[in-house]
Amino acid sequence: MIPYTIEKRPDTGVTNVTLGLWLFLASEVMLFGALFSAYALLRVSAAHWPSGRDTLNLALGSANTLILLSMTAVTWRAAAAGSARGSRGQLALATLVAVFFVGVKTAEYYAEFTRGLRPSTNTFLAMYFTLTGLHALHVIGGIIANLWAITGVTRVGERMTLGRVRALKLYWSFVDVVWMIIFVLMYLS
Amino acid sequence: MKRRHAALTSLAIAVAPAALAACPVCFQVDESPVTTGVRAAIVVLLGVTVGVLSGFVWFARRLARRDRSS
Numbered sequence: 001m002i003p004y005t006i007e008k009r010p011d012t013g014v015t016n017v018t019l020g021l022w023l024f025l026a027s028e029v030m031l032f033g034a035l036f037s038a039y040a041l042l043r044v045s046a047a048h049w050p051s052g053r054d055t056l057n058l059a060l061g062s063a064n065t066l067i068l069l070s071m072t073a074v075t076w077r078a079a080a081a082g083s084a085r086g087s088r089g090q091l092a093l094a095t096l097v098a099v100f101f102v103g104v105k106t107a108e109y110y111a112e113f114t115r116g117l118r119p120s121t122n123t124f125l126a127m128y129f130t131l132t133g134l135h136a137l138h139v140i141g142g143i144i145a146n147l148w149a150i151t152g153v154t155r156v157g158e159r160m161t162l163g164r165v166r167a168l169k170l171y172w173s174f175v176d177v178v179w180m181i182i183f184v185l186m187y188l189s
Numbered sequence: 190m191k192r193r194h195a196a197l198t199s200l201a202i203a204v205a206p207a208a209l210a211a212c213p214v215c216f217q218v219d220e221s222p223v224t225t226g227v228r229a230a231i232v233v234l235l236g237v238t239v240g241v242l243s244g245f246v247w248f249a250r251r252l253a254r255r256d257r258s259s
């Protein structure tokens with residue numbers, strides 16, 4: 001069994017779960033950072049850059065922003081709950097909201113494809129589908145992790161589940177921050 | 190070893206300064222949208238990298254502080 005998954009390591013002051021997640025998030029920051037760098041290159045050097053407000057569905061994008069923020073708020077509440085049972089209910093609710101986010105995003109993609117907006121249409125849309133697609137994959141990954149934490153309560157017990165929920169809180173906060181940047185770059189500019 | 194590296198680097202700079210210059214896409218060429226774009230991309234990527242590395246430095250300092258206090 002991996003040590004220090006429940007209690008904090010004396011030298012680092014955090015559990016191995018938290019430390020591992022921070023390292024994972026650091027690699028994720030580099031991944032998205034490279035994409036944002038590509039965005040800066042393409043946007044600044046482009047002779048013409050379409051307006052996201054005119055091209056994309058701002059109402060659906062704003063709705064998804066609210067959905068994601070409320071989902072993360074529920075995850076924070078789940079992490080603040082003192083028991084695994086309490087956090088399980090909150091986490092289930094957060095998972096449902098995250099599924100709703102993916103549903104809205106799918107509907108948005110469908111509408112865009114119907115209008116003939118594809119990644120090959122222009123550089124703006126290529127960046128849009130790359131960034132939002134990768135972000136949506138992270139949301140789907142988070143949903144799977146949520147379900148894993150919910151179903152694992154009976155197997156791994158109370159304390160480990162609470163550690164997992166705290167790790168999920170960090171993960172979803174990161175996914176939120178990335179979405180906010182994407183929203184500003186793609187929908188509002 | 191360090192002296193050898195320093196000597197080799199100095200020699201390279203003295204013999205072939207042009208070969209060591211940055212790529213012509215973003216160095217000493219007339220301002221073009223691509224040049225400006227590359228600069229913007231570099232600034233963004235540098236910002237991200239410095240941010241992540243600062244996090245690692247912060248964590249290492251935290252470990253050292255905890256070690257001293259224990």
